[in-house]
Amino acid sequence: MAERTRTTGRRAATRDRNAKAGGAARAAAKRVTDEAAAVTRPERLVVEKPPPDPDYPRYRVEPGSRLRLADVDPEESEHYRRKKDVADGLRQQRERIADLQARLYAEKARSLLIVLQAMDTGGKDGTVKGVFQGVNPQGCQVWSFKAPSNEEADHDFLWRYHQKLPPRGMIHIFNRSHYEDVLIVRVKGLVPEETWRPRYHAINQFEHALTLAGVTVLKFMLHISKDEQKRRLENRLANPDKRWKFRLDDLKERALWDDYQRAFEDAVSECTTRHAPWYVVPANKKWYRNLVVARTIADTLAAMDPRYPPAEPGLDKVVVPD
Ligand code: AMP
Ligand code: MG
Numbered sequence: 001m002a003e004r005t006r007t008t009g010r011r012a013a014t015r016d017r018n019a020k021a022g023g024a025a026r027a028a029a030k031r032v033t034d035e036a037a038a039v040t041r042p043e044r045l046v047v048e049k050p051p052p053d054p055d056y057p058r059y060r061v062e063p064g065s066r067l068r069l070a071d072v073d074p075e076e077s078e079h080y081r082r083k084k085d086v087a088d089g090l091r092q093q094r095e096r097i098a099d100l101q102a103r104l105y106a107e108k109a110r111s112l113l114i115v116l117q118a119m120d121t122g123g124k125d126g127t128v129k130g131v132f133q134g135v136n137p138q139g140c141q142v143w144s145f146k147a148p149s150n151e152e153a154d155h156d157f158l159w160r161y162h163q164k165l166p167p168r169g170m171i172h173i174f175n176r177s178h179y180e181d182v183l184i185v186r187v188k189g190l191v192p193e194e195t196w197r198p199r200y201h202a203i204n205q206f207e208h209a210l211t212l213a214g215v216t217v218l219k220f221m222l223h224i225s226k227d228e229q230k231r232r233l234e235n236r237l238a239n240p241d242k243r244w245k246f247r248l249d250d251l252k253e254r255a256l257w258d259d260y261q262r263a264f265e266d267a268v269s270e271c272t273t274r275h276a277p278w279y280v281v282p283a284n285k286k287w288y289r290n291l292v293v294a295r296t297i298a299d300t301l302a303a304m305d306p307r308y309p310p311a312e313p314g315l316d317k318v319v320v321p322d
Contacts, residue, residue, distance in 0.1 A: 040218065220278075230254075
């Protein structure tokens with residue numbers, strides 16, 4: 001009897017200690033998550049008089065809300081009418097990104113992951129080209145994900161993405177991403193629902209773990225209309241230099257347009273979080289899309305506030321010998 005009481009007492013003490021440690025771990029995680037939530041709503045930190053111009057916060061999908069793509073007009077461009085209206089603004093945002101990226105690289109403490117998703121012809125490649133011009137290629141890498149190789153397919157679905165995450169100091173852009181595993185994979189029925197359904201949860205945990213490790217996660221869905229896709233596919237067919245981009249399979253995907261829109265709505269609604277929000281950006285007008293994405297990235301980097309490391313002490317007196 002006495003032995004049992006002692007054992008029970010010891011177990012209770014262990015439980016107490018574990019609970020305390022668990023509480024401390026949760027509190028520490030919450031602090032980092034709260035900081036990330038502030039950084040990924042950057043207008044509150046870096047825009048003096050919101051809303052910013054362009055008004056990117058309106059495209060952020062808040063956690064707990066349900067995205068309806070029919071409610072986002074792909075033609076939207078606010079007060080901008082034509083490409084030349086955004087030229088100066090876009091140049092400014094590119095310069096900000098280049099400057100902040102240089103600081104992030106030198107600081108070598110944190111990193112930025114940018115996820116780009118869209119329907120076929122939605123403009124992922126064009127966004128990379130239009131927004132990251134002028135950024136030092138040494139600090140910025142693009143990873144394009146195709147259908148998984150046999151080796152990749154033999155691992156858990158996140159395995160191949162994990163290997164391409166940005167190390168400290170780097171910006172990595174995912175041109176397609178782990179979201180394909182709840183998009184094409186779902187729409188084409190490549191795995192059963194009991195396999196893809198839990199992935200939203202796995203993705204949220206994955207992105208949360210990244211956040212805790214100092215990776216800021218920013219996700220853009222470039223939203224085009226079905227008519228615009230038709231125009232862009234026709235343009236690829238008509239233009240000899242663009243034909244290589246056209247695949248007959250693109251028409252099969254286009255036939256599944258509504259299924260894809262539903263899959264996008266679910267993926268974005270399930271996986272827009274405080275620390276890793278989704279932005280659904282009107283993308284029929286390529287120049288407006290570039291401006292919105294560039295400003296969102298520039299403000300997010302500014303909110304991260306990367307700093308050049310301090311110089312070694314005593315450099316003031318250093319003379320470089322002949
Ligand atoms: P593109 O981006 O046009 O070069 O095409 C890449 C192709 O890879 C598209 O057809 C994608 O849907 C496909 N793809 C990308 N990720 C996956 C994935 N996880 N599973 C199956 N197909 C994928
Ligand atoms: Mg394609």
